[in-house]
Amino acid sequence: MAQESIVPPLSQGWGYGVIIGIGIAFALGMMGITYLLRKYSHEDNSNFETYSTAGRSVGVGLTATAVISSWAWSTALLSSGTITYSYGIGGAFWFGAGCIVQICTFSLLAIQSKLKTPHAHTILEVVKARYGTIAHLVYMALCLINNLIAVINMLLGASAAISALTGMHVVASIFLLPLGVCLYTISGGLRATFVTDWAHTVALFVIVLYLALKTLTSPQIGSLHDLWNTVNEAALQSPVSGNYKGSYLTMTSPSSVEFGILHTLGNFGLVIMDSSYWQKAYSADVAAAVPGYLVGGIIYFGLPWCLGSVMGIGSLALQNFPSWPAFGRELSTSELNAGLILPYASMAVAGKAGAVAVVIVVFMAVTSTMSAELIAVSSIVSSDVYHTYLKRDATGKQIMWISHLACIGFAIIGCAVSVAVYYGGVSLTWTLYFLGVITCPGMITMPLTVLWSGQSKVAAIVSPLLGMAGGLATWIGTATHYGHGVVSVETTGLLLPCLWGSVVSTVVPAISTVVLSYAFPSPPFQWDQFQEIELIDDSPTPSLDFEEKATESPLDIEFSQDSNSVNIHPIKAETYMQKMSIVSGVAGAFAFVVFWVLWPFSMYGSRFIFQPKFFSGWLVVSVIWVFAGFLVILFLPPLDGRRQITTIVKGVLGRT
Structure with a gap:
């Protein structure tokens, strides 16, 4: 040996x-x-x-x-x-x-x-x-x-x-x-x-x-x-x-x-x-x-x-x-x-x-x-x-x-x-190949929480669950196929079963979130509702x-001290962030x-x-x-x- x-x-x-x-x-x-x-x-x-x-x-x-x-x-x-x-x-x-x-x-x-x-x-x-x-x-x-x-x-x-x-x-x-x-x-x-x-x-x-x-x-x-x-x-x-x-x-x-x-x-x-x-x-x-x-x-x-x-x-x-x-x-x-x-x-x-x-x-x-x-x-x-x-x-x-x-x-x-x-x-390689199967189901719907006001509550909840179920089923099914009917640590850690499982975990939520958002729509989300999230601070200073x-910021930002203000960002800062959103999107x-x-x-x-x-x-x-x-x-x-x-x-x- x-x-x-x-x-x-x-x-x-x-x-x-x-x-x-x-x-x-x-x-x-x-x-x-x-x-x-x-x-x-x-x-x-x-x-x-x-x-x-x-x-x-x-x-x-x-x-x-x-x-x-x-x-x-x-x-x-x-x-x-x-x-x-x-x-x-x-x-x-x-x-x-x-x-x-x-x-x-x-x-x-x-x-x-x-x-x-x-x-x-x-x-x-x-x-x-x-x-x-x-x-x-x-x-x-x-x-x-x-x-x-x-x-x-x-x-x-x-x-x-x-x-x-x-x-x-x-x-x-x-x-x-x-x-x-x-x-x-x-x-x-x-x-x-x-x-x-x-x-x-x-x-x-x-x-x-x-x-x-x-x-x-x-x-x-x-x-x-x-x-x-x-x-x-x-x-x-x-x-x-x-x-x-x-x-x-x-x-x-x-x-x-x-x-x-x-x-x-x-x-x-x-x-x-x-x-x-x-x-x-x-x-x-x-x-x-x-x-x-x-x-x-x-x-x-x-x-x-x-x-x-x-x-x-x-x-x-x-x-x-x-x-x-x-x-x-x-x-x-x-x-x-x-x-x-x-x-x-x-x-x-x-x-x-x-x-x-x-x-x-x-x-x-x-x-x-x-x-x-x-x-x-x-x-x-x-x-x-x-x-x-x-x-x-x-x-x-x-x-x-x-x-x-x-x-x-x-x-x-x-x-x-x-x-x-x-x-x-x-082993290390097994987890490296497998992790996409269970990390991908939420990767489409999570960003849309802050990017798309039209994603509905039903779509956000159901889509990743469908992706997880589909990804795991595909992973096991293809492992059985490529492993000639054997499901084991070795066969489930092969590259192709993990690849197909990850693809399904990604594609299913991407499609279902759009379909469900239109089939079970929610009112368009108003972004200012996120301001209801409160700071957790024992010291207000x-x-x-x-x-x-x-004060060192190139934006020369002066944050409003009025906690009841609807616009939490000054206009200059908000304009800057909108421009940088375009820059980051183009860079990606x-x-x-x-x-x-x-x-x-x-x-x-x-x-x-x-x-x-x-x-x-x-x-x-x-x-x-x-x-x-x-x-x-x-x-x-x-x-x-x-x-x-x-x-x-x-x-x-x-x-x-």
Whole structure:
């Protein structure tokens, strides 16, 4: 029997040291930052408004960083290389293209939410305000399922990689990863999430660049022309099924396109049904919402494109050298499903240093995204359950306590379910393929809540349920077909059953919401009814940070102090948001046409195999894309917050 694992290059101490040591160090650091913000910027994180929306004053830099951090899952880092190793260089491109369109499109939802729902804390509050209790409960269930599958996906991938590299038990890794996250999320709220997003993202970019450059300059790889030759030889020995001439270096790859469609649909559902993305939209300053999401989306594209291309294609050459951890045998299915191409390639070019780099980057990715999920779920439980149904007169501090308990509770539940599915044989790849089936049903009707006044209550409630039922039925039915009558973890995790299930989960609600809206119409919704959503604030006085941010805004916004005012936005701000809605819509369409249609399918139709110069340019440009993004992320957030940083530094030095 072929060996299916390697001897861990690092001791278990490395695993526990990174997860517990760095995790707690980050938590203590973020607690310190939270204390400084409270003391010198008067940003009170014991106030629910500040805790859940960061004062609604976050700038472009931190918004973009939060977007990248929310997308930079351990799954993306681990799976992009595996998809490329399996399907060819098109896999890495489609991994990136399957993410950029959603982020750019979400910028429209972000600015429309700022315009129409200025007091919302969660998207579920908006759903309830428009459609009532039944719809509120339906979408709450969909959002919580979405958050749970996201956490499972992250923890399974991260724990498998850490276990392979350190020998640390998977169960221990799963339960310890959220430890530090809970500490700084509870103490700092969404602002702490934004600050840690920046620290994590900077570290992530540094390590990605290190691994990419280390691989491209390694003696085993040789020159880029040598790599091209080696990859072509690999295609002759083991051609990729369906690819043009079996080549790894072609975009004419049906499997890559199938994955691209599945990945795009699943990620659309994941973004829209994940309330953490909406919360980050609510937290952004009016002038930062659209630029923040667009900058974040463009920068993020380079991460899976670069890392997947370099490490996935590089692995085809590295596997021929004794430094390759699985040298002398083919990789097992379990190793591929666990996303171990990145760890193995890193070890091949950098030894133990590469293993350490992967452990740290995976830890950074999973804790950063985990924090956003915890904030999202804790806000749902505290605001949409406790405050809405259990205690309407609850104070902000009482809601905060429930939020803290919900944060801890969801972390425990997420870890427990992850352990259960791990022992059930579910892998990182299985959850990556499957998630679209259950995230897509609400992805059409949820945005229409703030975009289309004609969507009826019946359509909003029934359509996602029809999509969920149809998607699950199609998934099981096609798994039975492609599995020759067998329904198992293996057959239900195949690409095509998950693809067809995701397509049905998307298309059925898209059609039914229009049909039902006209068959069972509701009166056209008046957008000003969203103003009935109330702030949850024990202190009516705005924080100093918010006042400073408002006066710094390029819009020169002066918010009305009249709580009875019908027009909550000044005319200048409303005009700006309407213009930015057009900009974001055009940007989303442009991203779709360029990154999802023209670029990939023009190359697909050309039946073109990368030649040495084109191949070299492809890899070099992907690395430059990441490096440029790193510079933006490194300098833009501190530049945005320079006044606040100066205030804190002066306060610490006693010069206020």
